[in-house]
Structures are given as structure tokens and as C-alpha cells.
Amino acid sequence: DRCGFGEVIYGEGKSTDLMIRIVEAQLDAGQTCLITRIDPTSAAQLRRHFPHTHHNPSARTLRIAQDTELLATPVLDENVAHVAVVTAGSTDASVAEEAVETLTWMGIAHLRVEDIGVAGPQRLLAAVPSLRKAAAIVVIAGMEGALPPTVAGHVGVPVFAVPTSTGYGANFGGLTPLMGMLTACAPNVAVVNIDAGFKGAYLGGLVAAQLITNDNGKHLNEQPANEYEGV
Amino acid sequence: DRCGFGEVIYGEGKSTDLMIRIVEAQLDAGQTCLITRIDPTSAAQLRRHFPHTHHNPSARTLRIAQDTELLATPVLDENVAHVAVVTAGSTDASVAEEAVETLTWMGIAHLRVEDIGVAGPQRLLAAVPSLRKAAAIVVIAGMEGALPPTVAGHVGVPVFAVPTSTGYGANFGGLTPLMGMLTACAPNVAVVNIDAGFKGAYLGGLVAAQLITNDNGKHLNEQPANEYEGV
Amino acid sequence: DRCGFGEVIYGEGKSTDLMIRIVEAQLDAGQTCLITRIDPTSAAQLRRHFPHTHHNPSARTLRIAQDTELLATPVLDENVAHVAVVTAGSTDASVAEEAVETLTWMGIAHLRVEDIGVAGPQRLLAAVPSLRKAAAIVVIAGMEGALPPTVAGHVGVPVFAVPTSTGYGANFGGLTPLMGMLTACAPNVAVVNIDAGFKGAYLGGLVAAQLITNDNGKHLNEQPANEYEGV
Amino acid sequence: DRCGFGEVIYGEGKSTDLMIRIVEAQLDAGQTCLITRIDPTSAAQLRRHFPHTHHNPSARTLRIAQDTELLATPVLDENVAHVAVVTAGSTDASVAEEAVETLTWMGIAHLRVEDIGVAGPQRLLAAVPSLRKAAAIVVIAGMEGALPPTVAGHVGVPVFAVPTSTGYGANFGGLTPLMGMLTACAPNVAVVNIDAGFKGAYLGGLVAAQLITNDNGKHLNEQPANEYEGV
Amino acid sequence: DRCGFGEVIYGEGKSTDLMIRIVEAQLDAGQTCLITRIDPTSAAQLRRHFPHTHHNPSARTLRIAQDTELLATPVLDENVAHVAVVTAGSTDASVAEEAVETLTWMGIAHLRVEDIGVAGPQRLLAAVPSLRKAAAIVVIAGMEGALPPTVAGHVGVPVFAVPTSTGYGANFGGLTPLMGMLTACAPNVAVVNIDAGFKGAYLGGLVAAQLITNDNGKHLNEQPANEYEGV
Amino acid sequence: DRCGFGEVIYGEGKSTDLMIRIVEAQLDAGQTCLITRIDPTSAAQLRRHFPHTHHNPSARTLRIAQDTELLATPVLDENVAHVAVVTAGSTDASVAEEAVETLTWMGIAHLRVEDIGVAGPQRLLAAVPSLRKAAAIVVIAGMEGALPPTVAGHVGVPVFAVPTSTGYGANFGGLTPLMGMLTACAPNVAVVNIDAGFKGAYLGGLVAAQLITNDNGKHLNEQPANEYEGV
Amino acid sequence: DRCGFGEVIYGEGKSTDLMIRIVEAQLDAGQTCLITRIDPTSAAQLRRHFPHTHHNPSARTLRIAQDTELLATPVLDENVAHVAVVTAGSTDASVAEEAVETLTWMGIAHLRVEDIGVAGPQRLLAAVPSLRKAAAIVVIAGMEGALPPTVAGHVGVPVFAVPTSTGYGANFGGLTPLMGMLTACAPNVAVVNIDAGFKGAYLGGLVAAQLITNDNGKHLNEQPANEYEGV
Amino acid sequence: DRCGFGEVIYGEGKSTDLMIRIVEAQLDAGQTCLITRIDPTSAAQLRRHFPHTHHNPSARTLRIAQDTELLATPVLDENVAHVAVVTAGSTDASVAEEAVETLTWMGIAHLRVEDIGVAGPQRLLAAVPSLRKAAAIVVIAGMEGALPPTVAGHVGVPVFAVPTSTGYGANFGGLTPLMGMLTACAPNVAVVNIDAGFKGAYLGGLVAAQLITNDNGKHLNEQPANEYEGV
């Protein structure tokens, strides 16, 4: 049976053959697979090999399952624990896509809120009521280190901030939003690696998953983690 | 009634008078108060003014409540959502104390695990079974940027890593453990500001609080956050 | 007559004697004097020497004039060009005091708004209507690199952001708020040196001064600048 | 009628369709449009769609209006508030072009002074008299962090310094001129993001616009800012 | 006779002709040659010129000897001093290949352990027994600054850590793993330059070589070093 | 019996009581103890408690053993594996003392060479013959990042470079010598943390210890490491 | 007549037409021209336009004069003031070529010493006698920050150190050798910008030129500098 | 006889006894001595021991000679090669004093120009004619990275720039002026270590000394350098 989440496969630098071998082992173990940072050519090759796949070229992800239903995006129900994925501007979209794919792979529903940079405060204020329904929020921004604490000031759940490297000027490969996000006063903001949409979503997904599991009387955190690392 | 958590008071640079005014307003509103980064002199003055206080000089915190029971440390029950607070070495202790005080102020029980730097792997392995019961883990380390991902590799819940500035050599005021913690492979590690024991614990506490609230059918995240910011 | 603004005297590293000589030359030339970064002992010595002075120990400034009226704070009239001075938290107060003294020395009225960090959005929203009356805004913050762009999103005038070195954790002597302020999306934010309350206010004051001068048909910017540099 | 300035559109990462939709909304609202960081192909597509456009390939900008007169460069009259745009060397030209386009879009006239690096002091001294007529000065430099304070020493108005990333050697993506500009002694220099010709000009344009508006009895800064952010 | 190790040839920026001249001089002096950072075209040209060569395209190395046996990989015998080469993930493979080629050129046998990042602790624990047989360990990691101290905690020999630049996010060209490796508590970790598989292996090889030489009563460290540097 | 080396005790931030408890456990286990970064007051207290101690105030170390002979400095015999400890200038002396104490604690003899900065090449050249007898060399320098590669160019054994934070000017807390040491061409230089005389010596000591052990047919690296970490 | 040195033309970012106009103005004024950072296409175009040119593609320089003799390399006479140009390795060659072209343009003879990295001390020692004849020494190194102070320890004249960006690993675009060169103990080393072969040579050339001019009773430093900056 | 310059003694971290022994050896060898970074107590002790001394407490230097005339400041004659020492502001004075003491010890006359920061251009322009008489110029600045290139634009001799750590705000221990000085366009600026007044002056002194020696037919640069390093 499925316990915790399988090990995500980091596609960069891996041969197609190696990825196929890992995927087969994970499928055999009853897990759904997520490959990140996969290039289009490799993705196409894996799609020819496995019947049930979902490729998101913008996210650079490939999901693979035993059958197609397992690849569907969970339906958002505001009474069930879910995660909001927020971006500051259009240059942050591909990192957000990676976050969304990760949540879907975890079986967690998401709310997507786009392009609410702090320079235009009206749009952020409009989104607050729906943001307050989420169990955790992933905020993705490259030019707007200010966005995560600003969002966090309106909610009472963990905010996972993802700095992106796509800003211009003194972005310094994402170092500047990273530092701004770390030092902001809001007490409910934690930060993950630059461009790490996967990590922000994984953490948000763990928060939601515990809530869902909890309702069913099972503790997710007693499950073994990272099972298939060694394939 | 109690909604979300009151606003923590950052004591540094605030006059005793100002702190007293903020505390009175928070108590009036039915909240328990937490002051961080308070110096011993100010703490003594506030303790003369308020009857029900808990001062932790190592943590540099002062908690103030309407009565003494509200200041008690919640009893750890491994079947109830709680947070583990882990340190790498003895120089990280005061940051861990701030974390523990924060959790207590939130009403969340904690498990304290000390001095399990990766250079001595036996102690970490011994702690794994109890760490796997926690709803979230706060890992505090100055010389051991390696500790959070190492801990995280053994569990399936969010790990909040707190880099400390007390390491020696190329610690660079905490920048080096911070960067090491951010870039480690473990997918379930998020990072907060250097020495921010308060923040790490606050985030861990939010994760646990949602689980507890959830059991009672009430959603923490629908509560207004940061109520008394403006005093 | 008075043209432009006299040269401010940077007090650090200057002997009392040297400061007295410079002040005398400036007073002879009909200028009001501003000394910044002056220690209390030197300030006391200069106050014994000159009859008309204003010492602000928190700002570490001393203003000296030919008579006492010239030292008065200009009265705020929202129909006359003035500058708002905004701080994120109580640790930013002394930099704000330096800004306020600078504006007063320039003859420019100011509006002081304190402690409106983005983690508590209610207070900022409440201040917006009065902030929108100012000709320029100086925003001073050490832990809240997010504050200047957040303020700037609500107004249509230049915002001069002053990062402070008094934040904790990854503040890095002010480098982190500096970078956050520089990279935020808001188009109307410019940044000055860390802790440079004087500079932020001087720039804001120049914007207001041009508006005032303009009404009287005289162009400030045609005046010679920095007259007494060489004393 | 026209109030404040419309929201500039950052073209990088936006589809042509999205840009067309935003432009149409802004034109409908009676605003002139400015797109920055637009690539030549997208610019050509938008020019086929809208009849009244001005494309500056060096600046990578496209301006779009309801009719052609609205795209004309305002005539420089030294008695009317205007902005000087100064460059240190020929590698700074494209950033200066972005600045010039921004001023034109704001309806503000400009004076262009090229290639006055401090290594050849004669040219700078020759330009001083005309620089002293401007309401604000934008100084753009990549290898000459020294230029903004040197210019500022000759004038009494705000200088907005724009560091560029095109210098060689220890330019470090613009970080070195940025730091040099921030720390120079001149009190009237503020800094914007690396390569942000748009921002430097926008701030200079706001200073000039207030002076112009003021003459007509209307306060620019009471206008709503950033109207169309949410399209 | 062969004493110490000949000078390795850094191939980048050297013409084929120059490399041929250096190799001929080294072969004449009775040494086996190692060229690092050689591009495929140059390697092909040298292989046409010299009869006994070993090209490793992933490592970007070329070894050249007087005859083919001298190019063979030494057989691993756990009772003879040898070096372990450990990688965290598949992106570190080419640096590990450079390390392996260097050890082979030195005549030192190696143990290769792949893909044991700390996020999956089972694989590392499985490798410990064989790692404890090595005279020195080279640990190569880009995203796992945590790996060298974690490995080092299980052994009592020198660990030479090689940070790689191929991680993503806040890797900063290898600076982040470098710093993490330097500051970890484990007392038996030393660090070499980023991507310097050659250096890590050379140091490990020197440790093993002294042990081997010592058995034969000859002190390696009395030999002249770096003989052919000047060709 | 004694296997490998006991765990060194990092004295900073530890109470006297805690250190006494750890020392007693280590002595009971038959190990000699080394405390580093111990302040004079704590050292005096421990010396009153244990009969056989060696305090080096410059090194800030305390060694404690079951009897006084175990504290003696091993006699240097150039035919037995030993370690050279080299400093660039007089400001590096205390770090060198920590290195020397560490080697003595390990039972490894050392050669001390002082003050051979590269600006005076005669002294370095004079020391080369004796440096070439050592099994490993520890080079300690704050202003002379150039020293380790210069020394390394004359020998064929591992050089462990220790950057110190005591240089002046652009030393940046040791970051500059650290970087210079990492990037130098010499293939036989590895670097440890800033001011980490303990680590440099520990690594050099491990190299020498293997050679000594090896002569006696016993493999040091098969011993369990870091036994008493958990006390 | 020729006084001081004309202004060098930085070719990057300049159109061919602009360069031709500047060159013509300089030739008219009786000066020899030096263009640096010129691409091959532009160089070819200028060579078609001017009859007397010298193109060095490795240096990326073009020299242009009134007639061909003025382009000849001055003959080295060890009794006449000249400059040594020293490189650490083959990757530093193009920067050295720029230095050599600059000296030739200044009419100063040079001594070229290649590939004397400190890892092979024999070659450096062999070069010392001829290095001690030079009036100044330019030392160019990317991986060998140690080279300038090592050279400087053998001579009593100014050493101008040029860090290069072509090293690998922790070179960080030249920042590491730059810092190493700045902090070395040798008192006679000054540093110029990364890859700035032109600057190192220009400074060395000024030292030599003063010595030559002085013999002829004329003081170079009384001449106007940088004449043609404004073309 | 006196050849080149004796080795300066870096006083920091040296015992009085050690300094006395070095000074005696240098005096015996017929050299005048310079100790830098000496504290007042040590200076007083050495003054009691040696009859002919010159202590400059601001510079933190002590000069010691065989008789008092050898300690006199050389008289400035504008026809004899000399060095100008320029400061931006009063906080740079102690570094300038170290420079002046160094020149005097070398027997080189100097011109002192104080407080000519670029914000007040009149004073710099007034100093240009006398600056143009110097053989080299040392420019010392902490807040005015702009000063060296600005000075250099007016002269045709080497400018040695000394960044100081005493600026405020984003000075970062001198890193910011250092970087600004390195990247400025002026071709005749080289940089030395932060606060290294000694080094800047030593280099300037070498330039002047060659000119003086040259007039007398003797080549300074053929003399052995750094004679007494080994005392």
C-alpha cells in the first residue's frame, strides 16, 4: 500500500534508461512517479515507454502512474485541506507549474493565484478571503521578495516562500529575493531553495496531508519516508 | 475566546513602558503574551508589574498571562500533535530555548533532543523513533548545516531549519549554515532566519495547531492573524 | 541670502575645535548648521559655545542657528509640500530621528508614521490617506525590506527607502533590506545608503523644496550647491 | 482624463496575446501604454495590431497610444520642469534609451548628455550649466560608479543613479557600481536597481511632474497609482 | 626511475602542439602523463600522435604512457591502501570520473560508491563497512554539502571533500556546498576547489601512496615534486 | 584499549560541570582528553579537579590524562612519521599552538617552522629540506594566502591549509586567505575552516598515524570513530 | 607634438563609424591610437580604412598610426627603463597580450615571462635575475593569486597585479585572485581590475616613462592627461 | 651601505622584546626602522630603549634611527620627485598619517592634501595644479570610492588608491570603496589593501625613489629587497 510519498526523481543529468529503471521499480512498488527537471526529448521517450503519463513542459515535469485516473488533478473543495500557490508575476509561472504538479502527484488539491505583486495592492486584497481557506500557502516570486510576508500578514498558516532566479537587475540568481524573504518580520514564513517549486509544494503538501490523514485516524508521519532513493 | 495567536512582542529597542502598554492591551483582549529578545533588567521590571509571568533568561523571553496555569508547559503525549526541537551542539541552546518558549506560549507540547551533530551518527540514529512521532521538527544548528537534511531523511513531516550565528570559523554570522540548509537535497526542509528560534517554532506550532484544531472541527486558518500588531 | 542648503557636517572623527570653526564660517555666511553623527560630549561642548542650538541625542544630531526661531520645526499643513517619514518597527527610530532633524534643518515640514511593518497590514492601510498627501516619502526599515514597495504601491510620489543595520539574523549590516528594497517591483522606490536617514530626508526635502520654491517663481536647482564644503 | 501614470507592462515572459489584452484595457481607460523588455518579434506583432505605436529597439520598448501625437517627444524648454539623462560611456546607451522612452511616455521632456565619464573631466564641467536647469538627473553608469556623486556635487536636485551590468572586470553584474553609488558622500544621490533605466526615469519624471502639476493647482500625488495592474 | 608524480597538464587553453611537446618531454623522462580539461578534438589529435592512450570523455582526461599496461586500472585489494570515491548524485559523475582517472594515473586503486545523498540514509549506512577499509575518502557533492561530514562521522581517515558547481538553486557556482563542507563539525574533513576532482583524488592518492611506499621502506615525501612544470 | 582518537571537546559554551562529566567518561574509557576553545577560568577549575593536565593558554586548550607521561610531547625523529606546522607571521601563533596541542594529544610528533611569509623568500627556501621529511604539513596564514601553495610546490605530501581571521584589511574574517588557498594551483593543498588549527592538525595527524600504525600491521581506519560524542 | 598618452578607445559597444571618427581626430592631433576589446569584424573594417595598423586578435586590440614605424615594438635594452609582463599559466595569455600591446603603444619596451606559477618554483627562481632589471612588473594570474607577492618578494619595484577571470572552480569571475593579491604581505604589490591587462601595463608604462622622460629633462606628469576623451 | 629599503616591522601581535631584537639587527645593518600598527604602550617601551625615535600615535607608527637627523621629514621641492597624499575626509586621517610616516622613512618628500571629497568639487579643482607636480599620488578614501578616479582624471602619473574601513553604511569594512576604486574607468589607478596607508605610500615612494636614483645613475631595482625579514 501507499505510505508517505515516493522519492521524486531529479531528471537533470540522468539517462533515459536510468529513469525508466527507477520508474519501473517505483510503479512495481505501487507508487505514482514524479520526474522533475526533465528535458522534452527524454520526456517524449518515457511517454513512449509508459502508457499513463502527464507531461507539463512549462514545469519540466513528467508524472507516471499505473493508470490514468491516478494522474488527475484533485478537485478543490474548500472544506478539505488544500494548498494555495501564489505568484508575483508572469516570469514566475514555470516554478509555479512545478509546484502544482508536485501537489497533484501528492494527491493534494490546490488553489492557483497569479500575478499579485505588491506594487498593485488591490489584487492581493481581493485574493485574501480565498487564501485564508488554505492549509498552507506557497508564494513564488523573483522580483517581489516583499510578497511572501505581505501575504503572510493576512493569514494564520505556514507560508512556504520560493525565491526565483528570473528577476532582473540585482536579483543575483535569486539571492536577493531569498534574503528578503528570510528577513521579513512575518512569523509564519519559511523559505526553500531558489526556483524550488517542488520543495515549496512538497512542504505545503505535507501540511495538508497530515490534516487529511488525521481525519482518517492515521498518522502520516509514522510512515517510512523516501523509500526508493537507492534505485 | 482565543483566536489564532496574539502578536509576539520583539523586546529589543522597546522601552519598558511601551512593553507594559502592549502587554496590558493583549491581556485585556484575552491573550497570553510572549516577549522575545528582552534584557534581564526590563524582564525584572515587567515581572514586578504583572503577577503571572515566566522568564527564561537563556531564551531571553518573558511570557505573561492572566493566571499561572496558562503559563504551564503542555504535557507531551505522543498521540497528540507536538513538535520536536533538535540541536546540534551546546552553543545552539539559547536559540532552542526561544523555540521551546514559543511552543509553550502557543499551547503546543514539545520533545527536546540535544546535541546530535552528524559527526557522531549513533546519537541521531537512536533519536529517530521518537522524532518520527512529531507533527513537525525544528532543527537548530550553527556548525552543522548538515543536520537538518540528515534528520529530514529519517522523517516524513516538515522540518524547519534554524541556522545559528554562534558557530566559529566560516560561519559568517550564520550565512554558511543557512546556505547549507537551503541547498540540501532533502525535500522536506524549509529554512527561517538566522537565530530565529521563535520563527522555526511558530511554524512548527502552526502545523501542530491545525492538526489539533482539526480534530475539534474548527479551522485555525480561518481566524484573524496578528491581532495586536498596532498597539 | 540663503540659497540651496549649506553643507551638513559629518561629526564622526572631527575635533570639537574643527566643528566650531566650520559652524562659525557657516553662521557668518547666513546658514543654519546641521551636524550629524555627533557624540554627546562634543554636542555639549558646542552647546556651551553657541547660544542657539537644538540637540537630538537619539538622532545624534546638533542644529545651530543665528537665533532660536530658525530652529523650530515647520508646522505641517497638508496643502503645503511636505515629506512623510515612515518606520517599520521601534528599532528603526534613531534613523528616523536623523531624517526628521534633516527635514527641519531644510525648513520642510514632515509627517511621522511609526511601526507599520507589513506583518500587520491594518495599520498601513489606515495610514494610506495621509501618506498620499506628501510630496515624497522616506521609508526606514531593517527587518522589513518589504515595507518600501508596499507603501509605494499606495502612492504616486518618490519613495526614498533607507535600509537599517539594526535588524537581526540575516540582516548582514543592512545589506539584506538594501537588496530587497532595490529589487522590489514598485517603480517609484529609490534607495540610499544603510542607516542614511540624513540622505533619505535630504532627497525628500529637495523634492518638497522645489515644489515650494516653484510657487514663488524661483528655481532651487539653479542655486550653487554645497557652498561650505571647504572650511 | 489622465491621472497619474498607467502601469508599465514588463514584456519579458508575457505572450503577445496577453500584452494585447492589457494594452487594449489601458487604451480603453484612456491611457498611453509603455511596454518594456519587449523582444523585436513581439513588438512587430503588436505594431501590426495597433495603429499608433513607437518602437525603440535599442531601449527594447514599445509605446502605444490612441493617436500619434500622444507619442511625440515633449519639446525641451529649460523653463519648464524636465529631466536630464546622463551616461558615462557608450555601453550604457540602451539603458539610457529606456529612460528616455519612459520620460516621453510620462509626457516629460528630457536633456540627453552622453559619455561624460570622470576620467575626462573637461566634458563633465562643460555640461554643468545645462545640467543645473533640470528638475532631476538620471545618471547611468556601469564602469563609473564615480559619475553620479561627481555630477551630484555640481547640482542641487535629486540625482537618480542607475548602475549597469555592462562594465567589465569586477563589475559583478552591476553590483560594484551599485555599491559605489550607494556609498558616495554626495547627499543628493539615490540608487535604483541595476539596468533599471525605467525606474530611474520614472522617479525623475515624478519629480518633474509634481512641479508641472503644481503650477496648475493640481496635486499629482493625490491620484490613484498603478491603476491597471490587475488586467 | 619514477619518483613522486609527474606534473599533470591542465589542458584548457593549451594548443595541441604545446601539449604534444610537454607529453613527449614527460614520456622521455619516464613518466606517465595525465591531461585534464581536454576537449574531444584535442584528445583525438593526441591519440593519433601517441600509441598508448586512455581517453575518458566524461572526465575530460587523457592519459598517455610508454605502453598500455601502464594505463590499466589497479585492481582493488582491500588489504592494500586504496581510496574511496563517493558521489551524492548523478550530476556529480563527471567530477568523480576525473578523480578516478587521477588515482589510476597515480597507480592507486579505488572504490567507487555512487548516489548516496543524505536524504536517503539507508544507502549510506549500507556502504559504511566498505568505506572503512579505505586509506582516504574523496566525497563529491553539489547539492549535498551535508554528505562529507556525514560520511566522515563513520570513518577515521582523511575525507577530501569536493564541492561541485552542478547543483541548482542557491548552489552559487559551488560556493554553497564549499562553505557547508568547510564548516561542518566532523574533524576529519578537508576541502578542495570547486569541481576539483583531480585535487581531491591527488590528495587521497598521496595518503595511500605513502602507506604503500612506507611498506617498502622508501619515503615518498623525500622525492622532488612537480618535475616537469617548466616544459 | 585505545582505538582511533577520542572525541575532542569544544569548550566554548559548555559549563565546567558538563566538561568535567565528559572528561570523566572519556578517562574511564581509557582515553586522553583534549578540550579546545576553553577560557582561562574554566581551565583553572578543571585543573583543580584533575591531577594530570596540560594547559596552553595561547592555544586555549586543556589536555587531561590518566597520568603525566601521557601528556608529554612526542620526540621528533625524522625517520618516524610526523607533521610540520608552519606559520606565515606572528599573528598566526595561537592557531598554530592549537595545532601543536592537537598533534601531541594524538601522540604525533611535530616540527614547528615560524614566520616564513612569501615576501621574504630566503627563509622559506632554508626550511624546505626539513619540511620534506614530514608526512603532512599544516600551513597556517592570515595575510599570506600565498604561503600554502608556495610551500606545497616544494614537497610531495598533503598540505592542510588553515586560513586565519587575524589578518588586516580585506581579510574579511578569514574569507580571503580561505579563497586564495582553495584556488591556488598546487595540487596537494586542501583547506579547513578558518582558525581551525585543530582540524588541520587532526587531518595531518591521521596521515601520520596511518603510516605509524601501518608499520605495526594494524589499520587505524578500521577503528570506530568518535566514540564519546554522546556523553 | 606628442604629450602624455592619448586616450585609449574601449571598443566594446562602439560602432565602426564612431571608432573611425575618434581615430581620425586622434591621428589629426598627432597621436597613435589604441583600441581595446575590439571584435574581429570591426578590426577588419578599420584596417580597410586606415593604412597603418597593427591588429592582435588574441589581445583583441588594434593600433593605428600615421606611419608603420610608429607601430613597431620598442627593442628591449636592459639599461633603459622597461616593464616585465609575467603570466602564471597559458590561460592568462590573452590578458598578457593586451598588456604588451599597451606598452608598445606607449613606446615602452617589455620583457615577457610566461607560465611561472608558484607550484613549480624552479622556473620562477630562474627568471628572477632578468625580472630585477625592470622598472615595474605586471603579473597576470587567474589561478595563482600567490604569484604576484611571490614575484614581488624578489624585486624592489612596483608590481602591478592583474587578476584574471579564466581560472576554474572558486575563481568567481576573478574575485578570488583579486582578493588574494590585495591581501598578500608583499609591500610592493598594487592591484587593478579583473582582466585589465591594459591598466596594469598602463601603470607600469607610466613608471617607466617617467624614468625615461626624466633623463631628458622633461616631466611627463606636467602634461595634460586624457586629451581626446570627448570625441 | 643602504640598499633599497629595510623591511618594515608589523607591530600587531609582536612582543616588545621581539621588536627590540629586530630593530637592533636592522640598526646594526645600517638601516632606519619603521614599525607599523604599534600600540602606545609598546611604543613607549621602545622609546625608552632607543635614543632616536619618532612616534606618530595617530598613524600608530614608530620610526627609529641611528641619529635624529635621519628621522627628519624631507623638505618638499617641487622639482624633486615626491608623492602627494590625498584624503577625502577627516575619518581617513590616520591612514594618511601612516602613509606620510612611510614616505618619510623612505626619505621621500610628500605633499598633503586634505578633505577633497567629490561632493564639493571646488576644492579638488583648486588642488589640481600642485597635484600635477607629484611623481605619484596616494588617494585615501572610505566613503568616496569616487575620489581616486576623479583625481586620476586630472593627472598623468600612477595613482595608488587606499580604501578605508571607516566609512559608514554600506562600507562593509572597506569592501565597497575597494570595489569602486578597482572598477573606475581611469587607466592610471591601482588599488592596495583596505586601510593599507603603508602599502600605498611604499608603492608611491618606490616610483619617486627610482626617479631620484636614476638622476644619480644608480638603479634602485637592482638592489636586494626585504633584507631583514628573517630576524
Ligand SMILES: Nc1ncnc2c1ncn2[C@@H]1O[C@H](COP(=O)(O)O)[C@@H](O)[C@H]1O
Ligand atoms: N525572536 C524573534 N525572532 C524573529 N522574529 C521575531 C522575534 N520576536 C518577534 N518577532 C517578529 O517581530 C514582530 C514584532 O515586532 P514589534 O512589533 O517590533 O514588536 C512580530 O510580528 C514577529 O514576527
Ligand SMILES: Nc1ncnc2c1ncn2[C@@H]1O[C@H](COP(=O)(O)O)[C@@H](O)[C@H]1O
Ligand atoms: N524595464 C523595467 N525595469 C524595472 N521595472 C519594470 C520595468 N518594466 C516594468 N517594470 C515593473 O514591473 C511591473 C509590471 O510588471 P508586470 O505586471 O509583470 O507587467 C511594473 O509595476 C513596473 O514597476
Ligand SMILES: Nc1ncnc2c1ncn2[C@@H]1O[C@H](COP(=O)(O)O)[C@@H](O)[C@H]1O
Ligand atoms: N578547536 C576546534 N576547531 C574546530 N572544530 C572543533 C574544535 N574543537 C572541537 N571541534 C569539533 O567539535 C566537535 C565537538 O563538539 P562538542 O560535542 O560540542 O564538544 C568535535 O567533533 C570536533 O570536530
Ligand SMILES: Nc1ncnc2c1ncn2[C@@H]1O[C@H](COP(=O)(O)O)[C@@H](O)[C@H]1O
Ligand atoms: N601597516 C601595514 N600595512 C600593510 N602591510 C604591512 C604593514 N606593516 C607591515 N606590513 C607588511 O608586513 C610585513 C612585515 O610583517 P612581519 O614580518 O610580521 O613584521 C612587511 O613585509 C610588510 O609588507
Ligand SMILES: [Mg+2]
Ligand atoms: Mg504585474
Ligand SMILES: [Mg+2]
Ligand atoms: Mg538520489
Ligand SMILES: [Mg+2]
Ligand atoms: Mg557534540
Ligand SMILES: [Mg+2]
Ligand atoms: Mg510591530
Ligand SMILES: [Mg+2]
Ligand atoms: Mg567634507
Ligand SMILES: [Mg+2]
Ligand atoms: Mg603550469
Ligand SMILES: [Mg+2]
Ligand atoms: Mg615577517
Ligand SMILES: [Mg+2]
Ligand atoms: Mg570614454
